[in-house]
Amino acid sequence: MKVPGPKGRRILEKFRKLNGGWAMPVPFVYAGGEGCYVRDIDGNRFLDFASNIAVTPLGYGHPALDEVLRHYGKSPVKLAGQDFVAREHVELLEELLKIAPGFNAAFITNSGAEAVENAIKIAMRRHGGNYGVSFENAFHGRTLGALSLTNSKIVYKAGYWTFPSQRLPFDESAPVLLEEMIRREGGRENMAFVIAEPVQGEGGYNIAPKLMMRGLRKVTQEHGIPLICDEIQSGMGRTGKWWAFEHYKIKPDIFTAAKALQVGATIAKRGMFPKEPSAISSTWGGGQLVDLAMAVATIRAIKKERLLSNCTRMGKYLVRRLGELGVLNPRGLGLMCAFDMPGKRKRDQLVERMLQNGLVTLGAGRETVRLIPPYIISEEEIDEAVSIIEKSLAEAKKEGRGGKLSHAEHAI
Numbered sequence: 001m002k003v004p005g006p007k008g009r010r011i012l013e014k015f016r017k018l019n020g021g022w023a024m025p026v027p028f029v030y031a032g033g034e035g036c037y038v039r040d041i042d043g044n045r046f047l048d049f050a051s052n053i054a055v056t057p058l059g060y061g062h063p064a065l066d067e068v069l070r071h072y073g074k075s076p077v078k079l080a081g082q083d084f085v086a087r088e089h090v091e092l093l094e095e096l097l098k099i100a101p102g103f104n105a106a107f108i109t110n111s112g113a114e115a116v117e118n119a120i121k122i123a124m125r126r127h128g129g130n131y132g133v134s135f136e137n138a139f140h141g142r143t144l145g146a147l148s149l150t151n152s153k154i155v156y157k158a159g160y161w162t163f164p165s166q167r168l169p170f171d172e173s174a175p176v177l178l179e180e181m182i183r184r185e186g187g188r189e190n191m192a193f194v195i196a197e198p199v200q201g202e203g204g205y206n207i208a209p210k211l212m213m214r215g216l217r218k219v220t221q222e223h224g225i226p227l228i229c230d231e232i233q234s235g236m237g238r239t240g241k242w243w244a245f246e247h248y249k250i251k252p253d254i255f256t257a258a259k260a261l262q263v264g265a266t267i268a269k270r271g272m273f274p275k276e277p278s279a280i281s282s283t284w285g286g287g288q289l290v291d292l293a294m295a296v297a298t299i300r301a302i303k304k305e306r307l308l309s310n311c312t313r314m315g316k317y318l319v320r321r322l323g324e325l326g327v328l329n330p331r332g333l334g335l336m337c338a339f340d341m342p343g344k345r346k347r348d349q350l351v352e353r354m355l356q357n358g359l360v361t362l363g364a365g366r367e368t369v370r371l372i373p374p375y376i377i378s379e380e381e382i383d384e385a386v387s388i389i390e391k392s393l394a395e396a397k398k399e400g401r402g403g404k405l406s407h408a409e410h411a412i
């Protein structure tokens with residue numbers, strides 16, 4: 001197959017010309033899909049191991065989502081959801097908090113970055129302080145607050161103002177260094193919060209060591225500093241538990257969700273949120289009724305179809321099959337899986353080649369290929385993906401040549 005085909009190429013050219021943002025999208029134009037397969041406008045069919053960057057946990061054409069679309073299709077409504085409340089808003093809050101034991105309030109937003117912004121604001125209002133702490137290779141979003149804590153690539157930050165922050169290595173040394181930082185930077189009063197992704201997404205699919213997450217929780221708790229977990233990529237079931245922090249047997253003070261949830265959300269105990277009206281708010285926050293209903297349907301389908309255990313089982317199977325292939329650093333927590341290539345250029349070329357061979361994947365970090373299929377993936381589909389990976393690696397070895405830059409490095 002040739003991707004993009006002629007129709008796709010025309011649309012992508014227009015998109016590049018007119019779109020003010022990112023100019024290197026995945027080179028196909030979406031035209032529908034079924035289950036774990038996605039089609040482009042030229043009629044090519046791909047096995048989707050990108051899930052649109054982790055946003056389609058139920059794949060394409062899932063009956064539960066089709067039902068929502070049928071219901072709202074005639075009269076989609078978008079309200080100013082913090083001021084004008086609908087039943088859907090409360091339904092989602094209830095469903096979301098049921099899968100977040102120990103937390104009893106959430107603030108719905110449009111995007112992941114907004115969810116992070118609000119987590120930061122909640123922590124600041126509650127604790128005070130004058131700087132935040134994040135990690136090497138962290139990605140928390142592109143709005144200025146979230147961007148201040150993002151460290152994965154220079155291009156995101158170059159030339160933009162950022163607010164004061166410190167960064168720690170994403171490894172077992174972090175808790176000790178955090179303790180030292182608290183002392184060095186003038187005590188607990190100055191540190192507003194610590195924010196961490198339990199499994200780093202954009203930064204390279206790095207799974208935090210147990211000692212790191214548990215140590216961070218211990219130190220932040222001892223000093224009364226809010227710990228925020230960013231679960232925008234790792235959350236909502238992808239790792240086989242609703243939230244990746246559950247693997248560490250810890251609870252943060254605040255956490256964020258988005259992507260698979262279909263809307264953004266900042267989740268905490270009621271007492272963490274500011275008490276003054278409008279201290280946090282948003283016109284569209286919780287106002288997009290179709291998205292709210294999609295989120296509710298997604299949570300219910302994950303429960304009904306026991307997709308958390310499918311993520312765990314299929315993730316183990318995928319990592320085992322990758323190991324058999326002999327790729328570098330096969331790893332994963334549930335269906336948040338990845339392997340490495342020897343360098344960025346080879347990684348980008350492999351992602352491109354796999355796309356041409358019918359498998360959509362994404363790059364992450366410098367040299368990582370991420371594999372994030374929908375939660376409904378089967379063993380047979382994993383086998384099919386693994387044979388495309390094998391074939392693509394063999395072709396790359398045979399040709400041993402360069403190639404043009406792929407979309408791989410641009411996904412978040």
Ligand SMILES: Cc1ncc(COP(=O)(O)O)c(C=O)c1O
Nearest residue numbers: 111112113140141201232233412
């Ligand atoms: C861990 C993490 N935090 C924050 C974000 C920002 O989310 P959004 O792109 O929806 O603003 C992303 C993804 O883009 C992410 O992976």
